[in-house]
Amino acid sequence: MDWLREHPEVRTIRVAAADLNGVARGKRIPARFASKVFSEGTRFPFSVMNLDIWGEDIEDSPLVFETGDCDGLLMPTERGFMPMPWLEAPTALLPIWMFHMDGRPYEGDPRQALARVVGRYKAAGLTPVVATELEFFLIDDSGTKLRVPPSPRSGKRRTGGEILSLRALDAFDGFFTALYEACESMDIPADTAISEAGPGQFEINLVHQSDALRAADDTWLFKMLVKGLARRHGFAASFMAKPYDIWSGNGMHTHFSILDAQGNNIFNDGSPEGSDRLRHAVAGCLAALPGSTLIFAPHENSYDRLVPHAHAPTGIGWAYENRTAALRIPSSGPVARRIEHRVAGGDVNPYLMIAAILGAALNGIEDALPAPAPIIGNAYEQGLPQLPATWEGAIDTFATCPHVARIFPPEIIENFLMTKRQELHYMAELSDAEQTELYLDTV
Structure with missing residues (x-):
């Protein structure tokens, strides 16, 4: 959070993880709510890490209807906040990766595969x-x-x-x-x-x-x-x-x-x-x-x-x-x-x-x-x-x-x-x- 305090001009953040194709999947969040994301994480369906190149669900994937398209927990990586210089408005990016709700790494996350x-x-x-x-x-x-x-x-x-x-x-x-x-x-x-x-x-x-x-x-x-x-x-x-x-x-x-x-x-x-x-x-x-x-x-x-x-x-x-x-x-x-x-x-x-x-x-x-x-x-x-x-x-x-x-x-x-x-x-x-x-x- 120190980075955000040093950059008060940043009014929004993006939280993003890499799916299996390396495409960034995430959310836009007002900066004033960033502390909650940093301390508690955010949630995506597990299926989001397994979309096709068009961004569509995988047909018959057990991650979708079979499990009720349930959520995983995404926590910040060690990287922390960084600027997004390609956007016009001052914006911060917070890289995240996926875990189960009990804290176990989610094995369908490509970053977790490398960590393994x-x-x-x-x-x-x-x-x-x-x-x-x-x-x-x-x-x-x-x-x-x-x-x-x-x-x-x-x-x-x-x-x-x-x-x-x-x-x-x-x-x-x-x-x-x-x-x-x-x-x-x-x-x-x-x-x-x-x-x-x-x-x-x-x-x-x-x-x-x-x-x-x-x-x-x-x-x-x-x-x-x-x-x-x-x-x-x-x-x-x-x-x-x-x-x-x-x-x-x-x-x-x-x-x-x-x-x-x-x-x-x-x-x-x-x-x-x-x-x-x-x-x-x-x-x-x-x-x-x-x-x-x-x-x-x-x-x-x-x-x-x-x-x-x-x-x-x-x-x-x-x-x-x-x-x-x-x-x-x-x-x-x-x-x-x-x-x-x-x-x-x-x-x-x-x-x-x-x-x-x-x-x-x-x-x-x-x-x-x-x-x-x-x-x-x-x-x-x-x-x-x-x-x-x-x-x-x-x-x-x-x-x-x-x-x-x-x-x-x-x-x-x-x-x-x-x-x-x-x-x-x-x-x-x-x-x-x-x-x-x-x-x-x-x-």
Whole structure:
């Protein structure tokens, strides 16, 4: 409550939690009633955490009519209040997560799923260190076709991608300056920004931190901020996996290492190759990739990105310093030895994504799984086992994967399956243009 007392200009707050698709679900509350929310929480139906991408109930879900659509208790996360710089009126956001009325974590909450994985690490005396890299497009969606917005500086539209172009960044300097100022006010650790391969495509990295829940929070909040702030500047920003057919899609690469109880990186043994436990973590991630593809590619449009020779991995393999591989070990000093997981699109729920990655890595470490030989050269030409190539195939593989069952509780697996099967059914009724319109803002 101290933050609100220091910001008397704030007259309303939003309380919000991430549903299974990563969409913010919440309420608007006058600031004078905020103390009650902070101390006693608020209530949503459990089913709200399990809506489809349209925001509709899941048909035949036991969370709806079978249980009377009963409420769960939502309490503030450790984050507390923060500003919402994309709104005109001074407003505060209070992130929340869901519990049963008796205080037990609700296992259908994606943030609780990540907390469960972090708890496994803590029990083993380990701490994951996580960073995400977020790609997104700035888009003019005011017409019938998506286009790059005109530069506020020159009024011109760029027609192609400009990799690592300062000119492309400077064309939207006002937006990026406001974005970094907003990240500062929200305490989101935004680091380097670059222009990417697509027209109007950019990437911003968030710094490594030894709190996986906070890293996921930052990623979720950053997506919300970028989309909201872009609208305030007169265009859209989208993390949709593949908004343009002919250009590369949006990825969300995740870097992670693991510290022991003394703060030492367990992936570092002083050698250039890294430790045995690095290879065990790699093996765990590779073993879980087929089943967890639905987490990393949760929407129909996601699979337009996961095609050969499109700068997104399709084969199940790993390599040192090789961006065609699903898992890359970047060049670094031994102390910074880490794994880069490159499968996820920008359209993911970051809580589920980070839980899937860290859970799979810990499975491999606990089982001392041997890793296959790292690949050399173009991963698309290695004859590797392949990720599921379709949304339907990924749903079926997720449903029966023992690695997924070891990472996630049964309730979140079943809820996610019901959600994706319902979306698969109704998405078939939409044209490509209608799908794009749906995904552009929601994911």
